[in-house]
Amino acid sequence: xxxxxxxxxxxxxxxxxxxxxxxxxxxxxxxxxxxxxxxxxxxxxxxxxxxxxxxxxxxxxxxxxxxxxxxxxxxxxxxxxxxxxxxxxxxxxxxxxxxxxxxxxxxxxxxxxxxxxxxxxxxxxxxxxxxxxxxxxxxxxxxxxxxxxxxxxxxxxxxxxxxxxxxxxxxxxxxxxxxxxxxxxxxxxxxxxxxxxxxxxxxxxxxxxxxxxxxxxxxxxxxxxxxxxxxxxxxxxxxxxxxxxxxxxxxxxxxx
Numbered sequence: 001x002x003x004x005x006x007x008x009x010x011x012x013x014x015x016x017x018x019x020x021x022x023x024x025x026x027x028x029x030x031x032x033x034x035x036x037x038x039x040x041x042x043x044x045x046x047x048x049x050x051x052x053x054x055x056x057x058x059x060x061x062x063x064x065x066x067x068x069x070x071x072x073x074x075x076x077x078x079x080x081x082x083x084x085x086x087x088x089x090x091x092x093x094x095x096x097x098x099x100x101x102x103x104x105x106x107x108x109x110x111x112x113x114x115x116x117x118x119x120x121x122x123x124x125x126x127x128x129x130x131x132x133x134x135x136x137x138x139x140x141x142x143x144x145x146x147x148x149x150x151x152x153x154x155x156x157x158x159x160x161x162x163x164x165x166x167x168x169x170x171x172x173x174x175x176x177x178x179x180x181x182x183x184x185x186x187x188x189x190x191x192x193x194x195x196x197x198x199x200x201x202x203x204x205x206x207x208x209x210x211x212x213x214x215x216x217x218x219x220x221x222x223x224x225x226x227x228x229x230x231x232x233x234x235x236x237x238x239x240x241x242x243x244x245x246x247x248x249x250x251x252x253x254x255x256x
Contacts, residue, residue: 009092011085014058019043020051027061027077030191031214034073060085067216068195074214079240114245115143115186117208119201120193123148123176125159126215127193129231132169133238142245145185149197151176156219158227166231188248193234209248213237 015021022041026032034052038045052075055061059081066072090097116134118127127146134144155174163169179201187208192198198212215233218226 009085009089010058011060011082011089014055014060017051019047020055023048023051023055024060024077024082027075028079030211031074031076032212033066034075037075064214064216066195066214068199072195074195074212076214080236113141113143114188114248116145116189116191116245117182117185117187117204118144118146118191118193119149119179119197120146120215121148121150121197121217122152122219123178124152124154125156125218125227126230126234128155128171128174128176129159129163130191130193130234130238132163132171133167133231133235134241136167136169137238137242138245145182145187147177147179147182149179149200151178156227158218158224159231161224162227162231166228167235189245 015024019041023037026037026040032040034045034049037052038048041048052061052063056063060078062076062078063073064076066074118130118134120127123146127148131144131146134142138144153176155171155176160171163171183202183204186206187204189211190201190204190208191211191213192201193213193215194217195214201210213234215230218230
C-alpha cells in the first residue's frame with residue numbers, strides 16, 4: 001500500500017481542473033485582463049475570478065493594476081514557477097523524469113529569420129531593454145526592433161546602465177524611434193510592453209501575432225533598483241519567448 005506521505009503535488013491539484021488549465025493556457029499566450037479571460041473561456045466573471053485567486057495563491061500567476069485603467073488588472077503566468085512545479089511533480093513520480101524539453105533543431109538553409117517588434121510608450125526603457133536582451137539571446141536568428149507610440153528624447157540612463165552592468169550590452173548612442181517609422185515592415189510578432197501602448201498600437205500590415213506584456217514603467221519609481229528588477233523580469237520573459245519563436249519559425253518566406 002502506498003505511503004500516505006506521498007501526497008499529490010499541488011501543481012497537479014491546481015492544473016488538473018479544466019477551467020484552471022484553460023486559464024493557464026490562455027495566459028501562456030500573454031498577459032490578459034479578467035474580462036478578456038471571461039470572454040475566452042466563456043464562464044461567469046465570479047467563477048473566473050475565484051479560480052484565478054486559487055492560481056495566484058498557488059504561485060502560478062500574478063496580477064497587477066493596469067497603468068491605462070486602474071480599475072483593470074492584468075494577469076501574468078509565472079512560467080518559472082510553472083516549470084519548477086512541473087519538475088517537482090515529475091520527481092515526485094520518479095527521479096528520472098524531467099520537466100524540460102529541447103527545442104527542435106532549426107534548418108537554417110530553409111528558414112527565414114522571424115521578426116519581432118517590441119512597443120512601449122516612450123521607447124526609452126522597457127522596449128529597448130527587451131530588444132537588446134532578445135538580440136543577446138537569439139543573435140542573428142531573430143530580427144528585433146523596438147519603437148514607441150510617444151517616444152522620448154533619449155534612452156533612460158538607468159536602462160543603459162542596467163544593460164551594460166548586468167548583461168554586458170552596450171546601447172550607448174541608441175535613440176528612441178516612433179512606431180510610425182517602422183510600422184510598414186513585416187513582423188511575425190508585435191509585443192506591447194505597457195498597457196497604454198497596447199490600447200493605441202494600431203493594426204500593422206501582414207497580420208503579425210499580437211502579444212501583451214503588462215510591465216509597469218520603471219521611470220515612475222525613479223531609482224536604479226526598479227530598472228534592475230524590470231530588466232530581470234524582461235529577461236525571464238525573453239528566455240521563455242525563445243522556444244515559442246523556434247517552434248513558430250516558418251519553413252520559407254511568404255512575401256506580400
